[in-house]
Amino acid sequence: xxxxxxxPIQALFSQLLVxxxxxxxxxxxxxxxAIIFGLLNIVNFAHGALYMLGALTAWLLLEHFGxxxxxxxxxxxxxxxxxxxxxxxxxxxxxxxxDPIYGLLLTFGLALVIQGVARNYFGVSxxxxxxxxxxxxxxxxxxxxxxxxxxxxxxxxxxxxxLTWFVIERxxxxxxxxxxxxxxxxxxxxxxxxxRLITLTYGLGVALAALAGVMAAPIYRVSPLMGADLIIVVFxxxxxxxxxxxxxxxxxxxxLGVIEGLTKVYYPEASNTVVFVIMALVLLVKPAGLFGRxx
Amino acid sequence: xxIASRLLALACLLPxxxxxxxxxxxxxVLNDQxxxxxxxxxxxxxxxxxxxxxxxxxxxxxxxxxxxxxxxxNKADIASSITTKWIDVDGVDVVVDVPNSGAALAVAKVVxxxxxxxxxxxxxxxxxxxxxxxxxxxxxxxxxxxxANGTGKEVVKAGGDTWFFLTADYEFGKQLEKDxxxxxxxxxxxxxxxxxxxxxxxxxSSFLLQAQSSKAKIIGLANAGGDTINSIKxxxxxxxxxxxxxxxxxxxxxxxxxxLGLKTANGLQLTSSFYWxxxxxxxxWSKKFAARHNNKMPTMVQAGVYAGVLHYLKxxxxxxxxxxxxxxxxxxxxxxxxxxxxxxxxxxADGRKIHPMYLYEVKKPADSKGPWDYYKLVREIPADQAFRxxxxxxxxxxxxxx
Numbered sequence: 001x002x003x004x005x006x007x008p009i010q011a012l013f014s015q016l017l018v019x020x021x022x023x024x025x026x027x028x029x030x031x032x033x034a035i036i037f038g039l040l041n042i043v044n045f046a047h048g049a050l051y052m053l054g055a056l057t058a059w060l061l062l063e064h065f066g067x068x069x070x071x072x073x074x075x076x077x078x079x080x081x082x083x084x085x086x087x088x089x090x091x092x093x094x095x096x097x098x099d100p101i102y103g104l105l106l107t108f109g110l111a112l113v114i115q116g117v118a119r120n121y122f123g124v125s126x127x128x129x130x131x132x133x134x135x136x137x138x139x140x141x142x143x144x145x146x147x148x149x150x151x152x153x154x155x156x157x158x159x160x161x162x163l164t165w166f167v168i169e170r171x172x173x174x175x176x177x178x179x180x181x182x183x184x185x186x187x188x189x190x191x192x193x194x195x196r197l198i199t200l201t202y203g204l205g206v207a208l209a210a211l212a213g214v215m216a217a218p219i220y221r222v223s224p225l226m227g228a229d230l231i232i233v234v235f236x237x238x239x240x241x242x243x244x245x246x247x248x249x250x251x252x253x254x255x256l257g258v259i260e261g262l263t264k265v266y267y268p269e270a271s272n273t274v275v276f277v278i279m280a281l282v283l284l285v286k287p288a289g290l291f292g293r294x295x
Numbered sequence: 296x297x298i299a300s301r302l303l304a305l306a307c308l309l310p311x312x313x314x315x316x317x318x319x320x321x322x323x324v325l326n327d328q329x330x331x332x333x334x335x336x337x338x339x340x341x342x343x344x345x346x347x348x349x350x351x352x353x354x355x356x357x358x359x360x361x362x363x364x365x366x367x368x369n370k371a372d373i374a375s376s377i378t379t380k381w382i383d384v385d386g387v388d389v390v391v392d393v394p395n396s397g398a399a400l401a402v403a404k405v406v407x408x409x410x411x412x413x414x415x416x417x418x419x420x421x422x423x424x425x426x427x428x429x430x431x432x433x434x435x436x437x438x439x440x441x442x443a444n445g446t447g448k449e450v451v452k453a454g455g456d457t458w459f460f461l462t463a464d465y466e467f468g469k470q471l472e473k474d475x476x477x478x479x480x481x482x483x484x485x486x487x488x489x490x491x492x493x494x495x496x497x498x499x500s501s502f503l504l505q506a507q508s509s510k511a512k513i514i515g516l517a518n519a520g521g522d523t524i525n526s527i528k529x530x531x532x533x534x535x536x537x538x539x540x541x542x543x544x545x546x547x548x549x550x551x552x553x554x555l556g557l558k559t560a561n562g563l564q565l566t567s568s569f570y571w572x573x574x575x576x577x578x579x580w581s582k583k584f585a586a587r588h589n590n591k592m593p594t595m596v597q598a599g600v601y602a603g604v605l606h607y608l609k610x611x612x613x614x615x616x617x618x619x620x621x622x623x624x625x626x627x628x629x630x631x632x633x634x635x636x637x638x639x640x641x642x643x644a645d646g647r648k649i650h651p652m653y654l655y656e657v658k659k660p661a662d663s664k665g666p667w668d669y670y671k672l673v674r675e676i677p678a679d680q681a682f683r684x685x686x687x688x689x690x691x692x693x694x695x696x697x
Contacts, residue, residue, distance in 0.1 A: 010508075014504050015501055021500070022498055058374050099522065119329070123550075123589075123591075125554035126524070128554060138533070145538070147533055219532070219555055221524055221528070225331075265501070269464055
């Protein structure tokens with residue numbers, strides 16, 4: 001059998017694919033973060049908690065209302081997105097224009113509160129969430145067994161990331177958004193309701209996190225700490241990609257998933273730290289991140 | 296002058312603190328109250344300790360019983376500084392639970408230095424009654440040797456003779472792997488390989504694919520809590536079990552099975568010293584416990600806290616004194632143990648509590664009659680075979696006598 005550095009090529013392929021799957025989650029989450037930072041200048045530390053809230057909402061819908069996975073895929077981001085809009089209206093709005101550190105502290109506090117409340121009611125071990133029957137099972141690709149659900153995760157992630165990028169960079173609504181971050185006063189003068197636009201944007205970023213949460217629920221457990229475990233890595237992804245660069249964070253998300261996957265083959269002990277090593281290296285060479293525009 | 300008056304004031308206070316320390320008997324429940332091991336011990340262990348104190352009417356040998364609690368956050372340094380403060384300042388007499396092997400070893404040392412009592416339920420490492428044993432430690436519920444001896448031996452006997460380990464990359468995981476490896480090889484099995492994963496890893500699919508390509512019949516999970524849950528979930532998703540390989544969870548708590556759901560966990564074999572549905576006595580106690588703990592049934596760790604505290608209080612009652620920790624532990628070893636959860640048993644000279652262990656298999660969803668009806672008994676491992684024999688002990692208390 002052909003080997004690459006002592007690892008059979010088949011095993012290598014399967015690890016690459018697994019890396020791509022993890023990368024899908026990184027991409028979805030860092031996309032939301034990048035939008036919120038790029039357009040609103042808020043370092044949204046509550047992102048992990050909101051991702052958890054997305055999964056938890058899906059679980060609650062199933063447990064208490066018998067609403068399954070497919071409707072939850074729409075409903076949960078909607079509910080959590082709305083919750084995000086409320087947060088923006090009642091709290092974040094008041095600290096607009098202040099140093100980003102205030103937003104960071106506020107959202108970090110929010111994350112702790114949300115996680116604490118969830119932990120109080122649900123414990124830390126988490127609750128199981130069944131995979132939808134249409135997506136259980138898997139295909140034998142020859143070099144590995146690919147669970148259908150994981151394939152679905154990659155597909156959804158690519159489509160959603162592509163769509164979001166397109167809306168923000170290539171459509172009229174997107175241009176309003178970008179313009180209102182450049183010069184809110186001028187855009188307001190053209191008759192566009194900037195505060196509402198900002199609320200909607202924050203809601204959208206949060207909804208993306210919730211969507212990732214619902215996608216993650218059948219793979220991992222629905223547990224109050226699921227977001228806390230992930231958020232630091234995702235922040236590293238955003239920093240590597242360049243704070244606020246939407247395209248950069250999508251690409252870096254997928255790429256880092258793959259790199260992490262390879263680390264798990266060659267030196268598994270380092271798999272939790274490799275992302276941060278890369279972050280340090282990138283910051284040394286390009287302080288603005290790989291795709292960042294300003295330093 | 297000012298210094299002198301302050302010293303005088305301090306001197307006046309001293310007898311009062313000494314008096315306060317002499318009054319109540321204080322039990323300190325020290326464990327993970329917020330992290331990945333919360334559900335297997337956590338607030339449930341505090342409830343269990345309270346239930347034991349209530350059996351005595353919250354009073355023993357004329358002293359009221361007080362229970363204090365703290366979160367060691369799975370950090371050995373925090374665990375040992377809390378223990379120091381508890382004993383020196385707050386007058387705590389006995390420290391109980393303390394999951395996480397690293398934290399437990401640290402606490403054992405502090406408690407021995409200050410001659411109090413340490414009853415461990417949550418930690419796994421066999422070293423607590425092995426090379427790190429002290430005359431002040433009692434290790435109640437289980438240890439890595441017992442787990443390896445239960446699950447490892449049984450699985451090899453059933454034909455699972457080639458193994459691959461998924462091991463948590465810290466003291467506990469490595470010790471568990473080492474103990475299991477010894478058992479597997481002693482019974483004619485072979486270990487094909489292992490992979491160390493970081494503690495609290497989020498994704499296990501990549502490690503499982505490595506286990507899959509090793510073609511080992513058995514994938515041994517030398518990890519705990521959330522890590523075990525995620526490994527089992529990913530294994531079911533990647534068709535590991537359908538592919539003919541089997542999982543052996545070396546340390547599985549009922550809270551893990553609850554989080555996994557029977558559909559994912561069924562067929563898993565595990566070793567435990569306690570299951571709530573074992574007999575009438577365990578059922579009666581567990582239902583009382585669940586009513587006070589969000590309707591969650593007790594884990595073996597929580598059961599061990601109850602039984603350990605109960606036996607400690609019996610020893611204090613017999614001695615009519617709590618102050619000399621070594622003497623209390625000696626009394627605990629001299630008295631036979633008897634409680635509704637672990638039955639009759641003994642505490643060995645090295646501090647090891649001896650009782651039977653049980654090999655369970657997780658039920659299929661169709662066989663389960665309701666919530667928390669999860670295990671069926673495969674085999675009872677008699678008390679005299681369940682733990683590492685004294686002849687193999689490296690505990691200084693034992694080897695010194697030889």
